[in-house]
Amino acid sequence: MSNVTEELLQEFKDRLHISHKSEDSHLKRLLSFSYADISDKCGSFSLETANPGKELVLERSRYAYNDALEYFNDNFLSQINSFALSNLPDEEAVDETEQV
Template sequence: MADEDFTPHELLVDFKRRMKIYHKSEDQELSRSLIASQARIKQITGSEDLKDPLIAELIMERSRYAYNDQLEFFEQNFLSDLLAAALQHYEPSDGGDDDGGTTPVPV
């Protein structure tokens, strides 16, 4: 990815502040991690709303685990928060077999 094509993730500044990262050399990789975390959180909870503090927190926490090479422990350690977010964003299907992919994936 060329630098001029790089668009930082919306949570990058907050994530770097939390992680006490003050340089820009990792911005692209950190943004990719945040994008991957956002996709996984959406898959689990059904939401990627960055205005929801719980969703934003889960995205940043998952990225923190990824940054520290501990990703395999994230879902186990945040199970209650993931379930709470999934229940908060749960929308029952209309009874058909195809729910349009909105049903959260079990953790």
Template sequence: MAITDQIITEFKDRMRIGNYEDDNLQCILEASEQDLIIKCGEFNISSHLVFRELVFERARYVYNDALEFFNTNFQSQINALGMEKALSAIQVDENGDEVVAE
């Protein structure tokens, strides 16, 4: 996954942050994206709005030195994304049997 300049700009606009912290924000957003991919599964941050929102929220917690509260405060959203990913991997064959997609 790649945190694009557009993603950084969206996050800066949301947080009302100037251009002086781009490298720091890039690291925070990349770490947040990687952490959430581990917890929820792989999503495209550019096209999946709910995943992007969760990455931004985690990054906001990191930026404000409050990361220890993120998992508790966003557990239901993390679980919902994980379930979405798990359910999207299940397919039904012609016999009606569930088959896990590879």
């Protein structure tokens, strides 16, 4: 759950119109599991800035919260593929790490 900041949690709660704190630990787990899933498919990325990966984490968490996770991959397949391709490491960076 180290990737889940209080700011990300609050952004997620705002999206779902949740104003109480009683579900915070559950919501943090959903966000953490969603980050792990998206980063496993697309490579690691930052949740600190707005990017397609962060949006996918928030959407996957929303699906999980609403017990509809089985629909997420089909509904967001295009966005997942696009983000995975755009998140590939630069070829030059890969070459430099291989030479070390």
